[in-house]
Amino acid sequence: MSSFTLxxxxxxxxxxxxxxxxxxxxxxMAWSQAMSKFGMHMTPHDVYLNEGATGHDTVIRISLRDRGxxxxxxxxxxxxxxxxxxFRSMPAARVxxxxxxxxxxxxxxxxxxxxxxxxxQKNLIERVQRDYEGYITRDRMVTAFEVKRGKPYPDPYxxxxxxxxxPASEAVVVENAPLGIRAAVAAGIDTIAVNTGPLEDEIxxxxxxxxxxxxMQELADSFEKLxx
Ligand code: CA
Numbered sequence: 001m002s003s004f005t006l007x008x009x010x011x012x013x014x015x016x017x018x019x020x021x022x023x024x025x026x027x028x029m030a031w032s033q034a035m036s037k038f039g040m041h042m043t044p045h046d047v048y049l050n051e052g053a054t055g056h057d058t059v060i061r062i063s064l065r066d067r068g069x070x071x072x073x074x075x076x077x078x079x080x081x082x083x084x085x086x087f088r089s090m091p092a093a094r095v096x097x098x099x100x101x102x103x104x105x106x107x108x109x110x111x112x113x114x115x116x117x118x119x120x121q122k123n124l125i126e127r128v129q130r131d132y133e134g135y136i137t138r139d140r141m142v143t144a145f146e147v148k149r150g151k152p153y154p155d156p157y158x159x160x161x162x163x164x165x166x167p168a169s170e171a172v173v174v175e176n177a178p179l180g181i182r183a184a185v186a187a188g189i190d191t192i193a194v195n196t197g198p199l200e201d202e203i204x205x206x207x208x209x210x211x212x213x214x215x216m217q218e219l220a221d222s223f224e225k226l227x228x
Contacts, residue, residue: 016117018176023093034083052180054150055080098217120144152179157187181207
């Protein structure tokens with residue numbers, strides 16, 4: 001591990017899917033089914049590579065790749081709407097093992113907690129406030145509803161800094177997706193990559209995180225060491 005430390009940090013910005021919830025397998029299945037219905041093809045690897053981007057941007061990217069032209073706004077609404085309805089019909093994703101322990105330790109250390117997600121899934125945005133009650137409120141969340149440009153643009157994380165009221169140098173991000181890490185690094189924030197999916201470590205490392213771990217439990221277990 002590098003010389004990275006949490007010692008001089010005052011806020012932690014958490015991504016949601018794949019970090020606070022083990023929700024990526026559901027997203028993966030929903031995207032794959034929705035895209036197939038509209039004549040496009042998305043593998044689980046594709047879904048993880050695009051993770052963190054808004055549904056809107058994902059449809060545009062895959063349409064260009066598979067069909068060679070941009071999806072219309074109507075199509076984007078139809079495809080993302082269908083994907084979202086499939087996702088809602090799936091069994092609820094479990095809370096990511098280790099994540100509640102991370103929250104307890106972060107709060108005990110006196111750091112501010114925020115959630116910065118590309119998600120526009122209203123049910124999950126509601127649920128996170130119950131599952132992580134006492135640690136997070138809606139006004140400490142940046143979602144698809146708060147920004148125009150999603151990850152990999154730095155906008156969601158810049159908005160998070162603004163809400164936290166801290167400079168980038170005092171913040172740290174916890175992210176599992178390449179585009180999410182790119183967004184955080186572009187916002188000038190030290191990033192802890194947590195590789196909870198099937199992508200190779202190298203793909204995440206290429207985006208320039210400060211450190212890379214493999215589970216939220218590992219982050220919980222190494223918290224004291226990182227705080228020194
Ligand atoms: Ca994620």
